[in-house]
Amino acid sequence: MSFIECRNLAYQYQGAKRFAIDHIDLDIEQGEFIAVIGHNGSGKSTLAKLLNGLFLPTQGSVCVDSIPTADEDRRLDLLQKVGMIFQNPDNQIVASIVEEDVAFGPENLGVPPEEIRKRVDEALQTVGMYDYRLKAPHNLSGGQKQRVAIAGIIAMQPQCIVMDESTAMLDPIGRREVMQSVKMLNRTLGITIIYITHFMNEAVKADRVILLDHGIVAADGTPKEVFADYQRIIDFGLDVPQSYELMHRLGCDETVLTEDECVTKLEELLKENGNT
Amino acid sequence: MIHDISFGQYYPASSVLHKLDARFKIIMTLVLVVGVFFCNSVCSIALAALFCITMMLLSKIPIPTFLKNLKPLIPIIILTFILNIIYVPGEHVIWSVWKFQLTTEALQTAVFIAFRIVLLVIITSFLTYTTTPTALTSAIEDLLKWLKLFKVDVHSIAMMMSIALRFIPTLIDEINKIINAQKARGADFDSGNVIHKLKALVPVLIPLFISSFRRAYELANAMECRCYNGGEGRTKLKTMQSGLKDYIALGVCLAVVSGFILLNMIKIAGVY
Numbered sequence: 001m002s003f004i005e006c007r008n009l010a011y012q013y014q015g016a017k018r019f020a021i022d023h024i025d026l027d028i029e030q031g032e033f034i035a036v037i038g039h040n041g042s043g044k045s046t047l048a049k050l051l052n053g054l055f056l057p058t059q060g061s062v063c064v065d066s067i068p069t070a071d072e073d074r075r076l077d078l079l080q081k082v083g084m085i086f087q088n089p090d091n092q093i094v095a096s097i098v099e100e101d102v103a104f105g106p107e108n109l110g111v112p113p114e115e116i117r118k119r120v121d122e123a124l125q126t127v128g129m130y131d132y133r134l135k136a137p138h139n140l141s142g143g144q145k146q147r148v149a150i151a152g153i154i155a156m157q158p159q160c161i162v163m164d165e166s167t168a169m170l171d172p173i174g175r176r177e178v179m180q181s182v183k184m185l186n187r188t189l190g191i192t193i194i195y196i197t198h199f200m201n202e203a204v205k206a207d208r209v210i211l212l213d214h215g216i217v218a219a220d221g222t223p224k225e226v227f228a229d230y231q232r233i234i235d236f237g238l239d240v241p242q243s244y245e246l247m248h249r250l251g252c253d254e255t256v257l258t259e260d261e262c263v264t265k266l267e268e269l270l271k272e273n274g275n276t
Numbered sequence: 277m278i279h280d281i282s283f284g285q286y287y288p289a290s291s292v293l294h295k296l297d298a299r300f301k302i303i304m305t306l307v308l309v310v311g312v313f314f315c316n317s318v319c320s321i322a323l324a325a326l327f328c329i330t331m332m333l334l335s336k337i338p339i340p341t342f343l344k345n346l347k348p349l350i351p352i353i354i355l356t357f358i359l360n361i362i363y364v365p366g367e368h369v370i371w372s373v374w375k376f377q378l379t380t381e382a383l384q385t386a387v388f389i390a391f392r393i394v395l396l397v398i399i400t401s402f403l404t405y406t407t408t409p410t411a412l413t414s415a416i417e418d419l420l421k422w423l424k425l426f427k428v429d430v431h432s433i434a435m436m437m438s439i440a441l442r443f444i445p446t447l448i449d450e451i452n453k454i455i456n457a458q459k460a461r462g463a464d465f466d467s468g469n470v471i472h473k474l475k476a477l478v479p480v481l482i483p484l485f486i487s488s489f490r491r492a493y494e495l496a497n498a499m500e501c502r503c504y505n506g507g508e509g510r511t512k513l514k515t516m517q518s519g520l521k522d523y524i525a526l527g528v529c530l531a532v533v534s535g536f537i538l539l540n541m542i543k544i545a546g547v548y
C-alpha cells in the first residue's frame with residue numbers, strides 16, 4: 001500500500017458547478033519529491049487541502065499511511081503526519097518570537113517542554129535559522145519567514161510536507177533558500193515533499209512532476225517525461241524552463257531542462273558546428 | 277503615515293528583568309502603578325524617577341526606546357497640565373491676569389500629575405518590553421484561571437490577545453502600503469481639516485478590513501494544520517516558574533511603594 005492513496009477522489013466547492021478535483025487516482029510513496037504544476041484554478045490548492053484532511057472528499061477517498069482522511073478520530077494524527085506550508089508567510093506565523101512560533105505545533109500536540117526545546121532547536125538548525133531564534137518574525141525576509149514556517153512544521157515530525165506555492169511571494173534568493181531547505185529535508189530525513197509551484201525551474205528539480213488541468217491529472221512522470229512535448233505544455237497555459245525554451249528556439253528537439261544540461265548541450269552543438 | 281509603534285512590543289535582551297516570571301511582573305506593574313498615584317511630594321516623585329532610571333539601566337534596553345513611547349502622549353500631558361493650572365484652587369497667588377490666577381498649589385499639582393503620567397508610561401513599558409507577548413498572555417491566562425469557574429474561556433481570550441499583538445506590526449506595514457498605493461493614485465492625506473483627513477482614511481480602512489478577513493481565514497487554516505485544538509492538553513515550551521528572584525523583586529517593589537507613601541510626609545522648603 002502506498003503512503004498516500006487517492007481513489008476516485010473528487011471535490012466540489014459548495015455552490016460550484018463543476019468539480020475542482022475531478023475523480024482522480026494518485027499514489028504517492030514515502031520519500032518522494034513531487035512537484036505539482038498547473039495553471040491558476042487547475043485545482044492544486046484544493047488537492048493540497050484534501051491530502052491532510054483540511055477538506056474532506058465529496059466523492060472517493062484519500063488515505064494517508066492507511067488512515068482515511070474522513071476518519072474524525074484520527075484528524076490530529078493526520079494533520080501531524082502531513083504538514084502544510086502556505087503561500088503568504090505572514091499569515092502562518094502565530095507567535096511574536098521565532099522559537100515560540102516553531103514551538104506552536106509541538107505545544108498543541110502536548111509534547112513535554114524539554115522535548116519541545118530539543119525539537120525547536122533541531123528544527124531551527126535544520127533550516128539554518130537557529131541564530132534568529134529570539135528575533136521577531138516580522139523583521140525577517142520573506143525567505144527567512146518561510147524557513148521559520150518550515151521549521152514549525154518539522155518540529156511536529158511529519159512524514160510529509162505539502163508546500164502550496166510557498167515560494168510565490170519570495171525573491172529569487174528567498175526561493176533558492178527555501179528550495180535548498182526542502183531538498184535537504186527530503187534527502188536527509190526522507191520526508192515526502194509535495195511541492196506546488198508555478199516556477200518551472202523549480203518543478204524540474206523534483207523527482208516526479210504531476211500536471212493538473214481542470215481538476216484532473218493531465219501528466220504524471222519524471223520531469224523529462226512530463227516536459228517531453230513542448231507544444232503540449234504551452235497548450236496547458238504553462239511556461240517551460242528557460243533552458244528548455246532556449247534550446248527549443250535554437251531548433252534542438254531534446255528535452256533540456258536544467259542549466260547544466262543546457263550548457264553541455266550548447267557546447268556540444270558549438271563544437272559540432274566548429275568542426276564542419 | 278504611521279511609523280513604528282513600539283508600544284506593546286517585546287525588546288529582546290538578556291537582563292534580570294527579562295528573566296523574571298511574567299506573572300510576578302504583571303503583579304509588580306499593578307503594585308507600582310497604584311504606588312505612583314500615591315506620589316504626592318517632590319521626594320516621592322524623585323524616588324520613583326530614580327527607581328525607573330535604575331530599572332531602565334537594569335533592563336539593558338536603550339533609553340531612547342522608552343522615550344519613544346512618550347512622544348504620542350505629549351499632547352495629553354500638556355493638556356492635563358494646562359487644565360490643572362486653570363482649575364486647581366489655591367491660596368498662594370504667584371501671578372494673575374484678568375480672572376485667572378496662577379497659584380503655587382495649582383502649579384505643584386500640574387507638575388506632579390505630568391510626572392506621574394510619564395512614570396506610568398515608563399513603568400508599563402517595562403512589562404511589555406521585557407516580556408514576550410506569549411509569556412505575557414500565558415501569565416494572564418494563569419492569573420485569571422479562576423475565571424474558568426465562571427465558564428469564561430480564558431485560553432481563547434489569551435490566544436486572541438497574543439495573535440492581536442503578533443499582527444500589530446504586520447498590519448502597520450500593510451496600512452503604510454495601502455496609503456502609498458492610494459497616494460500614487462492621487463489621494464491626499466496631509467492637507468485639509470480634520471474631517472477631510474478622516475474621510476481620506478476610508479479608502480485605507482476598507483482594503484485593510486477586507487485583507488484582514490483573508491488573513492484571519494488563512495491563519496485559521498495554518499493553525500489547524502499545526503494541530504491547534506484549543507487549550508485542552510496543550511503544553512508550553514517555556515513553563516512558568518517562580519523562584520527566589522521573583523519574590524525578591526516583588527519585595528523591592530513593595531518597599532519602593534512604601535517609600536513613596538513615607539516620603540510624602542517630608543517637606544522641602546515649605547512645599548511638598
Ligand SMILES: Nc1ncnc2c1ncn2[C@@H]1O[C@H](COP(=O)(O)OP(=O)(O)O)[C@@H](O)[C@H]1O
Pocket residue numbers: 013014016020038039040041042043044045046047
Ligand atoms: N472557496 C471556493 N469556492 C468556490 N470555488 C472555489 C473556491 N476556491 C477555489 N475554487 C475553484 O476551484 C478551482 C480550483 O481552485 P484552486 O485549487 O485554488 O486552484 P489553484 O490552486 O490550482 O490555483 C478553481 O476553479 C476555483 O475557481
Ligand SMILES: [Mg+2]
Pocket residue numbers: 044045046164165
Ligand atoms: Mg492555489
